[in-house]
Amino acid sequence: MTEPLIIDGLHKRYGDLVALQDMTFQVSPGELFGFVGSNGAGKSTTMRIVLGVLAADAGRVTLGDKPIDLHTRRQIGYMPEERGLYPKMKVGEQLVFLARLHGMSTTAARESVERWTTRLGVDQRVGDDVGDLSLGNQQRVQLAAALVHDPRVLVLDEPFSGLDPVAVDVMSDVLKEKAAEGIPVIFSSHQLDLVQRLCDRVGIVARGQMRALGRVDELRARDGITLEITGPPTSARWADGLPGVLAADYRIADNLTSLRIDPGIADDQAILAAALRSGPVHRFAQSTPDLTELFREAVSA
Numbered sequence: 001m002t003e004p005l006i007i008d009g010l011h012k013r014y015g016d017l018v019a020l021q022d023m024t025f026q027v028s029p030g031e032l033f034g035f036v037g038s039n040g041a042g043k044s045t046t047m048r049i050v051l052g053v054l055a056a057d058a059g060r061v062t063l064g065d066k067p068i069d070l071h072t073r074r075q076i077g078y079m080p081e082e083r084g085l086y087p088k089m090k091v092g093e094q095l096v097f098l099a100r101l102h103g104m105s106t107t108a109a110r111e112s113v114e115r116w117t118t119r120l121g122v123d124q125r126v127g128d129d130v131g132d133l134s135l136g137n138q139q140r141v142q143l144a145a146a147l148v149h150d151p152r153v154l155v156l157d158e159p160f161s162g163l164d165p166v167a168v169d170v171m172s173d174v175l176k177e178k179a180a181e182g183i184p185v186i187f188s189s190h191q192l193d194l195v196q197r198l199c200d201r202v203g204i205v206a207r208g209q210m211r212a213l214g215r216v217d218e219l220r221a222r223d224g225i226t227l228e229i230t231g232p233p234t235s236a237r238w239a240d241g242l243p244g245v246l247a248a249d250y251r252i253a254d255n256l257t258s259l260r261i262d263p264g265i266a267d268d269q270a271i272l273a274a275a276l277r278s279g280p281v282h283r284f285a286q287s288t289p290d291l292t293e294l295f296r297e298a299v300s301a
């Protein structure tokens with residue numbers, strides 16, 4: 001078990017531009033945390049500060065209660081957004097070199113490189129220059145570079161971008177495995193379906209601030225439940241004033257009534273009865289917002 005990664009009150013400006021404002025969250029050991037937000041929201045800036053490649057103006061990053069110093073930093077596996085491999089160096093040599101930089105013996109480094117290149121499906125390419133690989137395979141090598149030194153924390157900036165579906169599955173499995181081993185894993189992504197499927201918790205950032213933070217299912221339930229009813233004439237505004245109905249949207253063109261309800265107060269059977277009093281009911285369905293809808297709400301707030 002390692003300690004939680006704690007990001008506490010980070011502020012960062014680039015000249016007049018406020019890139020981070022009181023960015024605060026933590027990632028527990030064994031947790032797969034999805035970091036999402038619009039372009040320019042501040043995800044890479046946060047990750048760079050965690051790695052110490054960029055200094056915050058205020059706030060701190062700790063592993064448990066220990067500030068991240070040079071020693072702890074060597075135990076983080078990092079995939080930067082600007083991929084940082086040397087194109088003219090051979091895959092295998094480069095990975096062994098990086099593992100050695102993190103303090104591994106040559107023998108342990110070679111074993112680890114063989115294990116990870118095999119696991120990630122690039123073992124046939126260890127003798128090739130990185131620059132001769134396809135972008136997707138370079139990305140697999142980049143993930144191997146983040147993993148070869150057996151890190152205590154994983155911080156990955158958009159690890160899924162540009163991967164084919166098979167590589168997405170391999171990457172997903174590896175991230176789940178690393179989290180299951182008990183280390184904190186954080187990754188940023190714009191692929192919200194993937195984040196929703198994989199992550200224990202998510203943070204949604206907009207303009208340098210954390211706008212929503214928590215388990216995906218809790219965030220989805222927090223905004224209430226939506227009921228969609230087709231049949232009763234929307235012009236009758238039949239659901240107005242029913243107990244527990246937070247908002248009613250009558251879509252006249254589709255003859256569809258969409259109700260946001262508070263599940264603690266609303267009685268779905270009473271709502272169905274009210275609908276039937278107004279006309280025949282052809283469809284009565286419940287849905288919760290998905291991560292894409294939560295994202296839209298959070299970034300537009």
Ligand SMILES: Nc1ncnc2c1ncn2[C@@H]1O[C@H](COP(=O)(O)OP(=O)(O)OP(=O)(O)O)[C@@H](O)[C@H]1O
Binds near residue numbers: 019045
């Ligand atoms: N070196 C820099 N100098 C000036 N501004 C910067 C610098 N790096 C980032 N920024 C700005 O800081 C803000 C946050 O950028 P950051 O790269 O952290 O966002 P991001 O959430 O990772 O975006 P994306 O999803 O597009 O990668 C943006 O407005 C960006 O233009």
